[in-house]
Structures are given as structure tokens and as C-alpha cells.
Amino acid sequence: MNMHWTDYLAPLMQGAWVTIQLTIISTLLGAVLAFAFGIGKLSPNRLIRAVSVGYIELFRGTSLLVQLFWIYFALPLAGEAFGLDLRIPPLTAGILALGLNIGAYGAEVVRGAIQAVHTGQYEAAQALNFTPRQRLWRIAIPQAIPEMMPSFGNLAVQNLKDTALVSLISLGDMTFRAEQIRNYTQDSTTVYTMLLLMYFGMALVLTAIMRLLEHSVGRWRGARG
Template identity: 80%
Template structure:
């Protein structure tokens, strides 16, 4: 078979990979801000939950997290009489998003803490509340500092999507493995797979650099 005959199936898998990357990156970004800010909260309960989430998801394997959500969670649900079965796409998005969000939370925390104390003193002089200071002063200045690390995490998240093939989700890696098993053309298939992931990584990198540039202009405009 000619390599072009593999493209339709691989493109179908690539579309699944793109969706997984998009949804899990958005979930991860949301989790990063919620738990990154939560880790700095004066509320001990919120801080404790945030720290627990970050440490658990950073301290355990993404593969184990994926297997737990897809295989173990339904069994735990059955034990208490609740149906907790997750569709493969949802399990994949949750595992990827929550995992990358834990790393992103540390990025958010570090960027917020890096904002100069003079900014907080100026906010107090203007009688800003803590909430106003956080959302009007601290976060707008911290976001540009987060963007390079967020770009790296987004690319890493794209590459991590290959793990969902292990729960029989028809992503790019799963489709490639199906074709390889059928044709036994390992060199051709894996070379195509390598270049397709590389191409998608370049697109993700370009998008994140555009966002980084936009955030940089935001910082200049607000300075």
C-alpha cells in the first residue's frame, strides 16, 4: 500500500487528538487558575484542597490517573450503587486536563507571587479590596509571565494525548497502531506519526506565541 492510503484514517485520528488537546488544555487552564489562586488563599480549607489536588496530580503518573478514571472509578461507583462510567473522550479530557492543570497551578502561583510588592501597596493606597487587587492588579501583570510556561505545558499536553490510545480511544496513535498491525509497515507508519505530531506541535507553539504577544501588549498598555 502507498503511504497516501493511510492518510484518511490518520486524519480522523488527528481530529480526535486535536479535540482532546483543545478541551483538556482549556480545562487545565481553568484548573490552573482556580487551584493556583486557591493555594495562596487565606482560607485554610480552600488552600488545603488546592495543595492536595496539586500534589496528587503532580505526584502520580498520568497513565495511572487515566486508568483510574476509566477503569477503577466505575468499579468504585458500582460498590456504592452509582453508575460512574465515563465515555473514553471524557475520561481522556479529565485525566489530561486535571494533570496539566496541576502543573499550571504552580505556574500561576509563582507568577502571582512574583508581582512586586509595590503594586500591592499602591492598591491599598487606592482602597482596593483583596479581590479587586487580585483581579485588577496582580493577575493582569502575572499573566504575561505565565505564558511561556503555559506554552510548554500546552505542547506537552498534545504529546500526552497519545496515552488515550490505551483506553481504545481512536486518536492519532490508536489509528496508527491499527494500520501498523494490519500492514506491518512500522517504519512508514511511525514516521508519518512522528511528523504529524511534530506538525501539530508547531501549530500549538505558534498559537501560544500569538497569545504571549497579545498578553505582552496587554502588560505594556496597563503599565
């Protein structure tokens, strides 16, 4: 069927809104998980440390696509075996899979940044009778956050690109809409070129936002210094 490329914009923009929601919410979820399990991996408590290591290794060591399929397809079946209704809407499944995945990679960033804080800082805090909790939250983390930001920026952009996988569970994101248009019009070149440019534009905007955050955190560090 003959259609002008401008006719593709409306459905693609609808999909773009879903992609934006996925990216923002899953990235925020991933950031929370990254701090929780990154700090947990450094905990003196063996159980907390073991759980944190298990989570990180599981989600770093398996495919995001498989994780997505397991949450959306396998988890409800497992729940049925125990009489539980664990069916998850596609959007929620996509957010969970993306957030859990990026959180595992981010946890290693958090752990590495905290461990990179100079030992002299901890020794000075200990000399001032700071508790371990105070040393973590008042000394280590404020200095580690600026070091995390470039890596977090890369993870956020990667997360944006990974959202394309949710089209495989019939979630109407940008990639899913593009595939629908292509099937209807057989105009692969135009549709996928537009899709490519839209992802590229989103990545540029996200990169700019992350750099602004990085710059803001860097100035905050300088003010503290």
C-alpha cells in the same frame, strides 16, 4: 498486505481530529483548573488552601497514565460499590485525565506568577483602599498573566504529546489509528514516521498559536503600563 503510504492518510487524519479535540478541550479545562487552584493555594482560607495543595500534589505526584486508567477503569468499579453508574466515555475520560494533570502543573505556574508581582504594587493598591479581591483581579492577575504565558505554552505542547496515552483505553486518536494500521500492514517504519511528522507539525502549529497569544498579552500589558 501491500498498501501505499497515501492509504494511511485517511485513518490517520480521523485520529488527528480526535487528538485535536483532546488537546484543545483538555488544555482549556487545565487552564481553568490552574487559575482556580493556583489562586486557591494563596487563599487565606485554610480549607481552600488545603484542598488546592492536595489537588496539586496528587496530580503532580502521580503518573498521568495511572490517572487515566483510574478514571476510566477504576472509577466505574468504585461507583458500583455505592450503586452508582460512573462509567465515562473514552473521550471524556481522556479529557478529564489530561485536564486535571495539566491543571495541577499550571496551578504552580499561576501561583508563582502572582507571587512574583512586586510587593509595591500591592502596597499602592492597599493605599487606595482596594479590597483583597480587587488587588488580586485588578493588580496581581493582569500583571501575572504575561509571565505565565511561556510556561503555559510549554504545558500545552506537552499536553499534545501526552494525548498519545489515550490510545491505551481504545480511544481512536492518532496513535491508536497508527497502531491499527501497523498491525494490519506490518509497515512500522512508514506508519510511525508519518505519526512522528504529524505530531511534530501539530506541535509547531500549537507553539505558533501560543506565541501569538503571548505577544498579544505582552502588548496588552504594555498598553496598561
